[in-house]
Amino acid sequence: MVAEGRLPPPGRHRRRRPRPSPAAAVRHARRGDPGLARPPGAGTLGDRLSRGADRGAVPRRLGRQEPPGRRARRPPAGRRARRDAGRARRPDAPPPAGRLLRRRRGAGRAAAPADPDADRRAFAVAHASSPDEAPAPADAPPSPGRRGDRVSDDRPVGLFDSGVGGLTVLDAVARRLPAENLLYLGDTARLPYGTKSRETVRRYALRAVSLLLERDVKALVVACNTATALALDAIREKSPVPVLGVIEPGARAAVARARDVEGPGGPRGPIAVLATEATVASDAYGSAIRALDPGRPVLNVACPLFVPLAEEGWTENEVARAAAARHLKPVVEAEARTVVLGCTHYPLLARTIAAALGPEVELVDSAESTARALEALLPVSARRDALQAGETHLLVTDASERLRRVAGRFLGREAALLELVDLP
Numbered sequence: 137m138v139a140e141g142r143l144p145p146p147g148r149h150r151r152r153r154p155r156p157s158p159a160a161a162v163r164h165a166r167r168g169d170p171g172l173a174r175p176p177g178a179g180t181l182g183d184r185l186s187r188g189a190d191r192g193a194v195p196r197r198l199g200r201q202e203p204p205g206r207r208a209r210r211p212p213a214g215r216r217a218r219r220d221a222g223r224a225r226r227p228d229a230p231p232p233a234g235r236l237l238r239r240r241r242g243a244g245r246a247a248a249p250a251d252p253d254a255d256r257r258a259f260a261v262a263h264a265s266s267p268d269e270a271p272a273p274a275d276a277p278p279s280p281g282r283r284g285d286r287v288s289d290d291r292p293v294g295l296f297d298s299g300v301g302g303l304t305v306l307d308a309v310a311r312r313l314p315a316e317n318l319l320y321l322g323d324t325a326r327l328p329y330g331t332k333s334r335e336t337v338r339r340y341a342l343r344a345v346s347l348l349l350e351r352d353v354k355a356l357v358v359a360c361n362t363a364t365a366l367a368l369d370a371i372r373e374k375s376p377v378p379v380l381g382v383i384e385p386g387a388r389a390a391v392a393r394a395r396d397v398e399g400p401g402g403p404r405g406p407i408a409v410l411a412t413e414a415t416v417a418s419d420a421y422g423s424a425i426r427a428l429d430p431g432r433p434v435l436n437v438a439c440p441l442f443v444p445l446a447e448e449g450w451t452e453n454e455v456a457r458a459a460a461a462r463h464l465k466p467v468v469e470a471e472a473r474t475v476v477l478g479c480t481h482y483p484l485l486a487r488t489i490a491a492a493l494g495p496e497v498e499l500v501d502s503a504e505s506t507a508r509a510l511e512a513l514l515p516v517s518a519r520r521d522a523l524q525a526g527e528t529h530l531l532v533t534d535a536s537e538r539l540r541r542v543a544g545r546f547l548g549r550e551a552a553l554l555e556l557v558d559l560p
Contacts, residue, residue: 288521292317292529293510294353296344298327299447300542301481302359305382306528308507309357315519316526319351320359323559325533328443329362330412330479337414341367343559345375347531353377354518357510361386361479361502362412365420378513385509386476386502387424391432393498394474406433408467410489411478413438421478435470439463439482446481449542452488460485460492467493476500531557 293313295306299322306320321344323329329337341363348356356379358364358371364381372379390407398404409421422434441459450456467475475497477483483501490499520526532539535554543554 288524289354289518290317290520291352291354292319293355293357293514294319294321294348294351295357295359296321296323296341296348296363297360297480298322298329298340298362299324299443299481300539301443301446301479301484303543304480304483304501304503305357305359305506308503309510310526310528312507312511313514313519314526315522315524317520318526318528319348319353319531320528321348321531321557322539323533324536324539326559327447328412329360330414330440330443332362332414334366334414334418337362338367338370340559341371342374345371347557347559349375349377355380355510355514357506358382359480359506361420362414365415365418380506380510380513382480382502382506383420383478384424385505386478386500387421387428389502389505390421390474390476390500391425391428393500394429394432397473397498404429404432405474406435406470406472408435408437408470408472408475409478410437410439410442410463410467410475410482412443413440415478421476435466435472437463437466439479442485443479443481446484447538447542449538451485456485456488457492460488464489464492467497472497474498474500477502530554533557533559 293309293316295302295309295318297303297305297320302320302322306318309316310318323340323344326340329340332340341358341360345356355377356371356375358368358379358381361382363371364383368379368381368383390409394405394407407425409416409425411421415421416436416438419436422436425432425434439459441463445451445456445459473496475489475493477486477489477499480503482489483503486499486501490497493499530543532554533556535556540554
């Protein structure tokens with residue numbers, strides 16, 4: 137009860153506060169009160185806060201003698217007692233770390249750790265759900281493939297084709313992903329694939345894939361339209377790594393280009409596909425285009441002479457122009473304004489083809505769209521460190537000087553070193 141004529145100080149509760157015990161009086165007494173015992177070495181308030189001693193030392197009660205070298209300890213009370221009791225009821229609680237650990241140890245045993253990240257790692261270890269999630273010690277060597285905090289997958293990307301035509305895809309991938317290591321296999325001893333049966337193409341393609349998988353590639357690009365059309369399903373069934381063909385990216389690029397050429401609301405004309413005989417017979421491009429743009433007319437045109445011309449390097453001479461005039465006649469008659477180069481060899485004859493069709497025709501090369509699709513396929517964790525330049529390694533089943541010259545056109549230098557391999 138408040139005495140008559142006296143008001144409680146503003147901002148304070150009207151209930152009478154209990155009188156503190158002698159021990160509490162010692163703990164809460166001000167520094168200047170006479171007669172209070174100060175723990176040895178306690179120093180000023182600033183000194184104790186800087187060393188953490190204020191939280192670990194307990195002052196002795198007045199009139200009580202302790203054995204030498206021993207300090208009196210008192211059971212915790214208040215919030216600290218409730219906190220410790222709650223921790224005792226939780227057997228899965230993590231051990232103390234960081235400031236709490238230093239508070240419990242006291243000033244003499246809570247020196248700053250030599251490793252500035254020790255507290256962070258201790259917390260991570262205590263809260264890791266499994267041992268695999270706990271961070272490595274500070275002096276542990278980095279994991280394989282790591283560059284400091286950067287993750288790098290140095291395994292190569294594997295590409296294969298029946299010959300040098302797939303180098304158009306290799307060139308696009310090298311420009312799109314310059315840091316990646318590239319391993320290219322050209323089955324030059326068995327080209328062309330476009331005139332072979334379905335069973336033969338599948339057998340050749342699976343052998344090429346087996347060799348690339350033995351070289352520990354992290355992804356496969358079937359840089360051959362014929363192999364994509366006839367063997368992509370079998371390759372994906374066998375491969376433990378992601379597999380990308382060239383037909384679906386090429387079909388997407390063709391549909392987008394045709395819509396740009398026609399404009400919104402314009403009449404939909406046919407998309408012409410120049411390909412090998414095997415690709416035309418499979419109608420792989422037609423199926424992919426119609427799936428993306430239902431009702432779109434597709435004109436498949438077989439151009440069997442283009443692959444041998446590209447392999448021989450005869451891309452802009454009289455023979456190439458005569459072959460283009462013969463093969464492209466159906467495209468001119470159909471007035472197709474979007475033409476897909478449905479074989480990775482055909483971009484080598486792009487100038488000759490464009491001259492035969494006229495300037496109003498748009499040529500679609502699946503190499504660029506395939507490189508973009510590969511970039512989207514590879515997650516960041518599967519990329520090679522972007523700070524380092526990638527290397528290109530060429531494998532061929534039949535080496536020749538002609539192949540070196542053609543490969544040099546794409547690599548920007550003479551391909552003097554080719555590894556000759558044999559596919560069983």
